[in-house]
Amino acid sequence: MAQERTGVFVCSCGPNIGDRLDIERVASRALEMEGVVLAETYGLLCSPKGKAYLEERIRESGLDRVVVAACSPREHESTFMAVCESAGLNPFMMEMANIREQVAWVTPDPDEATGKAIRLVRAAVRRIRRHSPLRKTTILCDPEVIVIGGGMAGMTASLLLAEAGRRVTLVERKRTLGGSASERGEPDVGELMEKVLESKEITVILGAEPLSAAGFFGNFIIGLGDEHEEVRAGSLILATGCITGDKGEALPSPGFDELASMLRVSTGTDGFPSRKHPSLAPFSTPIDGIHLAGCARGPCSPRDAVRRAEAAVGAVLATLVPGREVETEPRTSVISATLCRGCRMCMEVCAYGAISFSEEEKTCSVNAVLCKGCGNCAAACPSGAVRSLHFTPDQIRSQMAGALS
Amino acid sequence: MKGLRVPGFDDIAKALKYIIDLSLGSGAVSGALVPVRGPEGSFPWILASDTAPLEGAEPLPPVMPVQGARALASFTQDPPEGKVLAVMRPCEARASIEVAKLQQSDLDGTILLTMDCPGVVPLADLSSDDSLEPDPGDPASLRPLCRQCTQFTAAGDISVARSGEGIYLLPLTEKGRLFAKELGFTGGETELPEWRARTDALIKQREEAALESHRSIRLEAQGLEGLAAFFSGCVGCRSCRTVCPVCYCRLCFIDMKDRRSSAADHLARSASAGAARLVTDTLLFHIGRMSHMSLSCVSCGMCEDACPSDIPVGRLMSMVSVGTSQLFGYSAGASPDDPLPLTVFEPEELHEYED
């Protein structure tokens, strides 16, 4: 490892850390660690002044690696990564040691706390020596949207998107729009249908349903069978509705499980699709770019169906901005073609449909755009053919060695 | 060869234990590699940093479960901090030297200490009777390759020999000489007539045994048919490769994915010959291994010991190795300074094998 210049910054976090352990000692011990050329303390690194200070120190001292001993990465990892970027340093050459939630806030004895903090800093210092400057990539997205299901929710979503200037393809398996609301004779349905059919932005395809699906956020391709051309879009809204089962329970519409499986959207035991996050993203699926409207998510009133449609549209408009390039997550998994034997265990455990299998090569490969870096595949692979970038065995092992020595 | 007396000992194993204790205890080395007696009749290698674990040390166990060079190479890819005393048999020391030449380990800071080796009992024999001991005078008690071994003493940096009633240290390299001095073995080196006479006599016996073995193996494995019959019982377990100290590829050529045949190829092979064996590539594996490793083979016989099918693969490898080494005037593990033949190009060489 040539010319390492690691800088360690120990944040007092106001009184939060500084009052509970000896940060000066942590810094002075850090200075003795391999590769460390600079170790300082600071009052509040996440403050505007703190960030400016950090940026300046990185530049001045020509640091090529930074360890920030402070709060949880959930709080400020992105903050400090952005500071590194401003300072001209690859943001993945920064590692945090959580000495607040994991030490200061849970260790009453200051000496013990200081000792623990030193260990965590050593773990981070050892780990960062194995970091690679990962590079982000970007993709240009297709701004169009496909809505599957022409009921209340599907039509509402289509109209809202059209209003926002987006081109929409609305696919409905029956020969008429309206869905279950129309069957029940709900008011307003007729009006919606008229508006949808009149809209120049919306292409309605009746009597068709998705028979094949490929692609990913920004670039979906849906096949509708031989009679229709395949449709492309950057995002999908599933507005497939629901039905009532024999025992009066709510079930997703017939054929939804096939659609979900085609799109790799996971479903719960009730058959309804999983949500990206129960509170923060209830109308998106874990698959980027696939959202849910209306009863496709579970039974609801017509009013709620409209609200859910609005929420899904909101999610689409916020993420699928025309001309915008979507930054991809570089902390993905990589599969060695030499070592892969094509058993496809990784595919079985991937929740994001990010892995594909080549029949000719008999190996699997990861779509870096779809990969969320969860690491399930790396864990499932028996032969170690899958590597999780930024969580390589080397990195984890050095971290452990640092913490335990 | 002259030796430094190790006073107070008449038994090589006991003298070895003493020297190991002394080396580690005095701080002349910070680690010692030596077999110990383990549970269930096992003799695992340990790297000791303390003298306490050396109580169970067994520098000359009756068997060789793991080739010492493999044990040493497992932690010397980078030279260890401080010095390490590696106590092993001559073939293990020679293999260690080959492994270093093959860039798989660094012998800087390692002192190779060998001894007069009586040979070992085959692993399978000890499994059924744990009281067996190797007797250099009784070939039937020994691993087949031990029966024909002529390099059973004086290898590495320093060797321990018995001559008459005394035990002696034979420094063989400058490193060995310095180490002996550091341990306090000053004083003059003496001639070892008894050791010399006994050793020479045994070497002669073994040379004859080797010639006979080579002759009979060559006959048995004559031509492709003979070789195929020789390896009839091979089940492709690859133990011979895995236990071999000088075989080092992470992914062996035989396991590479892109060499796999298709079903159509297998069926075609079957159709043209009437029948085709599966698992296939038996001969390719063994010939390939020979062509890759023959020049570094030290004839230790670990491969044959590990073979579950009782194939005399060690005797075959040894016979081939002697032949190929002679072509290049090379002797595996003799000196760290002899370059590997395939790394040295002489424009005027082997013309006798051209047309």
Next chain:
Amino acid sequence: MSTRTEGRYLHSDLEPGDALRSMLREMLESGRLDSVFLLRRTPAEGRFCYSLVSDPETIDETLPFHPVMPVQAARALTQLTIREPLNGPVAALLRPCELRAFLENVKQSQGSMENLFVISCTCPGVFPASEFIGSGRRDPGKDWDLRNACAACVDFVPGTGADMTVILSSDDAVSGTLVHLATARAEELTDHSEGFSPVDGPDPADRNRTTASERQRVRRALLRDAPPAGEGLSSLVSMFSKCIGCRACRQACPLCNCILCDYETSRTIHSPALVMEESRRRGATRVPSGTLQFHLGRLVHIAPLCTACGQCGDVCPVDIPVAEIFIRAGELVQDTLAYRPGRDPDEGPPLSVYSDGELQEIMD
């Protein structure tokens, strides 16, 4: 109260070896099969190998279901079909454990059943290879013992995947040869088999009730007494102390087919620095390190899929009871995951299938 099921059989007066050779020879001659996969003698005494036989005359040299398993057939079939499926009809004589292991491999894309006609048997077991080689390790006067795994095998009646089953093990002696036809394909292929006449009779499982209980008894004893029957880690350390790291167990295992074993990669091999540190910390450390790591790791990967064939134990040069350990671990893991390897070709490998709320009992 079990209902006895009746099945369609073909009966021949000849003993199984001759009967099968005659049937297979005919199938090759008539072109109904391109090739047959089965055991054959090799030029060397006491050595056998699996062979793909295409020449009808060569069938004379074959030994259908000879009681030896030089190589686990699933390993050979994997090598045969891993790149692409067979392009012509081939019959394979497989013992139930070999069939089950191959089906597991097929699930992981390591082989294909296409164009493969499976002839299995109710299996009486095999003898360890060492019995045949006569290395002098065993007393020649003693009765040969079956592989421990075979004596304790309760899965000896083939299930899905077998087109035909030869009755080699049964409670009541069979005169001549009985071959059970399980599929339409089997009936088709044996349509003109000379020397065979159709009969009906109890299903292969029904013919082996007593045998099955006896095997069950031996199995219970094995699971109860077999190593490691001691206390956890220290007993495992003891047991694997003799291990020479030859990896024959891994090579022999049909399910172990990673291109490069995880335990040979830099991710698991301990660095020199780590080894030195361990030596300093504990006073001494075993080298090469990672003996137990390999075996425990292999257990984790293989136990859910182990078909208890016992090949691993057969090849161990230092007689470590590897097969017993894997059979035991396999039983525990497979019970917990409610998975029976190779029994249902459509059932996904256990660790790839997750059901919400599963395994709560082991979480508390």
